[in-house]
Amino acid sequence: MSKVAILGAGRWGTALGLVLSRKGNEVMLFDKNPFVVEALKEGKDPYWGIEFEKKPFATTHLEEALDFSQYILIALPVQVIRKVLEGKSIKGKIFISASKGLEVGTNKRVSEVLKELFPDCKVLALSGPSFAEETAKGLPCAVVLAGEDVALLREVRQLFSSELFRVYLSEDIVGVELGGALKNVIAIACGISDGLGFGDNARAGLITRGLVEMVRLGTALGGKAQTFYGLSGLGDLVLTSTSSKSRNRTFGFLLGQGLSLEQAQEKIGQVVEGKETVKAVKELSEKLGLYAPISWAVYRVVVEGEEPLKVARELLLRPPQRDFEGL
Ligand SMILES: NC(=O)c1ccc[n+]([C@@H]2O[C@H](COP(=O)([O-])OP(=O)(O)OC[C@H]3O[C@@H](n4cnc5c(N)ncnc54)[C@H](O)[C@@H]3O)[C@@H](O)[C@H]2O)c1
Numbered sequence: 268m269s270k271v272a273i274l275g276a277g278r279w280g281t282a283l284g285l286v287l288s289r290k291g292n293e294v295m296l297f298d299k300n301p302f303v304v305e306a307l308k309e310g311k312d313p314y315w316g317i318e319f320e321k322k323p324f325a326t327t328h329l330e331e332a333l334d335f336s337q338y339i340l341i342a343l344p345v346q347v348i349r350k351v352l353e354g355k356s357i358k359g360k361i362f363i364s365a366s367k368g369l370e371v372g373t374n375k376r377v378s379e380v381l382k383e384l385f386p387d388c389k390v391l392a393l394s395g396p397s398f399a400e401e402t403a404k405g406l407p408c409a410v411v412l413a414g415e416d417v418a419l420l421r422e423v424r425q426l427f428s429s430e431l432f433r434v435y436l437s438e439d440i441v442g443v444e445l446g447g448a449l450k451n452v453i454a455i456a457c458g459i460s461d462g463l464g465f466g467d468n469a470r471a472g473l474i475t476r477g478l479v480e481m482v483r484l485g486t487a488l489g490g491k492a493q494t495f496y497g498l499s500g501l502g503d504l505v506l507t508s509t510s511s512k513s514r515n516r517t518f519g520f521l522l523g524q525g526l527s528l529e530q531a532q533e534k535i536g537q538v539v540e541g542k543e544t545v546k547a548v549k550e551l552s553e554k555l556g557l558y559a560p561i562s563w564a565v566y567r568v569v570v571e572g573e574e575p576l577k578v579a580r581e582l583l584l585r586p587p588q589r590d591f592e593g594l
Pocket residue numbers: 275276277278279280297298299300303342343344345347351365366367368397398399400536537538540
C-alpha cells in the first residue's frame with residue numbers, strides 16, 4: 268500500500284483516484300473547486316456518484332497534497348500546470364503526468380515543464396485510450412506508462428495495475444506524451460467532419476492521414492515512430508476520434524454543426540485540450556518545416572474562427588502533394 272497525491276480532481280484525476288484506491292492505496296486529491304473536494308471527503312466521486320472503497324483525503328490546499336506523498340500524479344488541464352506549481356519547493360519526488368497536451372507559449376510537453384520547474388524530481392507519463400467515466404466504473408482498459416528509468420516504471424506500475432487497468436511500459440516518454448497530445452487535434456478535425464455530415468469515409472481518411480501528421484511531427488520532435496502506432500498514438504486517436512464521449516471530438520462536432528467557439532466550449536463545460544495544443548502544433552510544424560494540413564485546418568477553425576465548411580473544402584481541394592501515400 269502506498270500514498271499518492273493527485274493534483275486535479277476533475278474527471279480523470281478522480282477516475283485514477285478510484286483506480287489507485289481499489290488497489291489499496293491511500294489517495295489525497297487536490298482541486299480548486301470546494302464542491303468537488305467536499306464530495307470526495309465524503310467518499311463519493313462528484314461526477315458519477317461512485318463510492319470509493321477507501322475514503323480519499325481531499326483538499327483545496329496545494330501544500331497539504333504536496334506533503335502527502337512522494338508520488339504526485341498530475342491530472343490538471345495542461346495550461347494551468349505551470350501556474351499551479353511555479354515557485355513551490357519540491358525535491359526528490361516522482362511526478363506522473365496523466366494530462367494530455369502541449370504548453371502554449373513554450374510548446375513544451377508536460378514532463379518538460381515539470382523537469383524545468385523541479386530538476387531534482389523524476390517524471391513519468393501515463394497515457395492511452397481511457398475515458399474517465401469507463402475507468403471510474405471499473406470497465407477494462409489498457410494504458411502505457413513511460414519514463415527513462417525501467418525500475419521506477421515497474422515500481423509505479425504496481426500502484427495502478429490490475430486486470431481492469433492494464434499498464435504497459437515504454438521508454439519513449441517523448442512519443443507517449445506527444446501521442447496523447449497530438450491525437451486531440453485530429454479528434455477535433457474528425458468531430459468537425461462528422462458535424463458537417465461528411466460521413467464515415469471522411470472520418471477514416473482523417474484518422475489515417477492524421478496519424479501520418481502525428482508521426483511526422485512526433486518523430487521530428489524525438490519520439491519513436493513505433494510509439495505512435497501504440498496505445499498512446501493510434502489507440503487513443505481511434506478512441507477519441509470516433510466516440511461521442513470525447514470532449515475534443517464533440518467540440519469539433521458542435522463547430523461543424525454551426526455553433527460558435529464560445530457556444531461549443533460552454534456546452535461542453537470541461538477541458539478541451541486540443542484547442543490549445545493546436546497552437547503549439549502550428550508553431551512547431553512551421554518552425555520545423557513539416558507539412559500538417561489537417562492540424563493547420565483545425566487551427567484556422569478553432570483559433571482564427573474561420574468557417575468549418577470553407578476550411579474543409581479547401582483542405583479537400585488542395586493540390587496533391589505527392590503521388591504516393593506515405594509519410
Ligand atoms: N476525462 C478523461 O477521460 C481523460 C482521460 C485521460 C486524460 N485526460 C486528461 O486529464 C487532464 C484533465 O482532464 P479532466 O477530464 O480531468 O478535466 P475536467 O475538466 O474534468 O477537470 C479539470 C479539473 O481541474 C481543476 N482545475 C483547473 N484549474 C485549476 C487550478 N488552477 N488549480 C486547481 N485545480 C484546477 C478543475 O477545478 C477541475 O476539477 C487533461 O489534460 C485531459 O486531457 C482526461
